[in-house]
Amino acid sequence: MTRTAISVDHIARVEGHGNVHLSIKDGAVETCEMNVVEPARLFESMVVGRKFADVPYIASRVCGICSASHVITDILAIERIFGVEVTDRTRALRELLVYGSYLQNHASHLFVFAAPDFLDMASVFPLAKANPELFDQALGLKSLGNQLCNLVGGRSIHPITAVVGGFTHEPTRDEYLAMADKLDAEREFARAVVDLFNGFTVPDIATQGDMMAMVAEGRYPVADSRWARFLDAGVTFDADRACEQVEEYEVPHSAALFARCRQTGKTYFTGALARINASWGALSQEAKVAAAKAGLRPPERNPFLNNVAQAVEVLDALGRCADLCRKLAEPDGPFEGGSAPVPFEVRAGVGTGFTEAPRGTVFHQLELDDAGRVVHATIMTPTAQNCANLEADMRVLAEKLIADGAEAPEVRAEVEKLVRAYDPCFSCSVH
Structure with missing residues (x-):
């Protein structure tokens, strides 16, 4: 033995x-x-007793990269309880804000965390020396995400202008147009990024779990749909039923809860790869061509290709956000209503907010009392939902490598690459 x-x-x-x-x-x-192995951070307990207006800005501290998504998700939960209907213009601004965090996150993950794996480098610093032009372009892409979040949200992280019912500030026409030009200028580099990551060799494996993403007919939704779908199970559900459809459970070896589809008992993956599988048809033509050229089209089940999926999303987001900025700049544009907060009445109730954060689906369920104070809160972050599926995929990968005759050092190295391809945030997973 x-x-x-x-x-x-x-x-x-x-x-x-x-x-x-x-x-x-x-x-x-x-x-x-x-x-x-992160300690519990207790955000769900931290917001109990706090007024509804404070909650989004406390919850945003769950994650510095995905802070925009946590703000918008909490706001959506509160609006669900109060019965608030916002304008099309507010929805467009929320989409821009969330996409700003996509550019921040995906640029950081792809070049700082993932790229060294495939270039035989221990960190990003040798890459900066070996290819300073590529490194500077990557930093420029991340900076553009910061600028977009700052323009729409008032800050590059932990945005402050998004509130229940709308926004407290909106960019000027000239600011929109200048941002649109900057976004367009990055598209050539984004196409090259898809090609770069497609050129990296990865193990040929397929996740055995399901995939889950936000869905909407004819759209690539990130912040304005109530519907989530388990792709394999074919189960589509309203976000208010998330706690019924997703089963969180404890395991003795992790401080984070694991998750699975309650109806099937299967673990699942959420993130860029799941979104592209779910909403391939709604990608921009430019992004779809780049993805198809990279061989990324549904059904794609190799979790290593989450890196390529993120690169495709960057290209898609640049074009989508440039278009949104130009439409928002039009005096008689297509978005009805203003972005100022609409009036609402505080009332008790339970509601769930739902967005697609850069790393995957995020749910916030809030229960408020008559004064608008939090009675109970539940947060489901992408990494917490992904942990069980990541563990299962690590086993699949290790078994394949061993069957192919790989020695322990190679198994270790490839498993580490797989973990990073998932783009996990273990700090967020213990929220």
């Missing part, structure tokens, strides 16, 4: 702290564990 232990303590180039432990006995994977 031969036994090999493979341990990765504090996986590098991810947000937060996570460990991987594999035990291989006689050429077979005996145990495979994704250990999230």
Whole structure:
């Protein structure tokens, strides 16, 4: 009998702290564990007793990168309870704000965290030396995401202008047009990024879990649909039923809750790859061509290609946001109503907000009393939902590599790459 232990303590180039432990006995994977070792952060308890207006800006601190998504998700939950209907213009601004965080996150993940894996580099710093032009372009893309969040949200992280019912400030016509030009200028680089990541060799595996994403007929939704779908199960549900459809459960080796589809018992993946599988037809023509050229089209189940999916989303977001900015700049544009907060009445109730954060679906369920104070809160972050599926995919990958004759160092290296391809935020997973 031969036994090999493979341990990765504090996986590098991810947000937060996570460990991987594999035990291989006689050429077979005996145990495979994704250990999230972050302490509990207690945001769900932190907001109890707070007034509704404070909650989005507390919850945004769950994540510095996805802060815009957490703000908008909480606002949507509150509006669900109060029965608030916002204008088309407010919806467009929210989409711009969320997409700003996509540009921030995807540029950081692709070049700082993921690219070194495929260039035989230990970190991004050798890349900066070896190809300073590429590195500067990547930083410029991330900076553009910061600028978009700052323009719409008032700050590059933890935005302050988005409130229940609308926005407290809106950019000027000239600011919209200047931003549109900047977004368009990045599209050539974004096409090159898709080609770059498509050129990297990855193991040929397929996730055994389901996928889940926001869906809307004829659109690529990120912040304005109530509907989520488990793609394999064919289960589509309103966000208010998220806690009925998603089963969170404890495992002894992780501080984060794991998740699975309650109806099927299957783990699932959420993120860019799931979104492209769910809404391929609604991608821009430019993004669809780039994705097809990269061989990325539904059904695609290789989790390593989440990197390529993020690159495709960057290209899609640049064109989409440039178009939105130009339409918002038109005096008689297509978006009805203003962006100033609409009037509403505070009342008790339960509601769930739902957006597609850069890393995947995020749900916030709030219960408010008659004074608009939080009685109970539940948050489901993308990484917490992904942990169980990541663990299952690590086992699939390890079994394939071992069957192909790989030694322990190669197994370890490829498993680390897989973890990073998921773009996890272990700090957010313990929220």
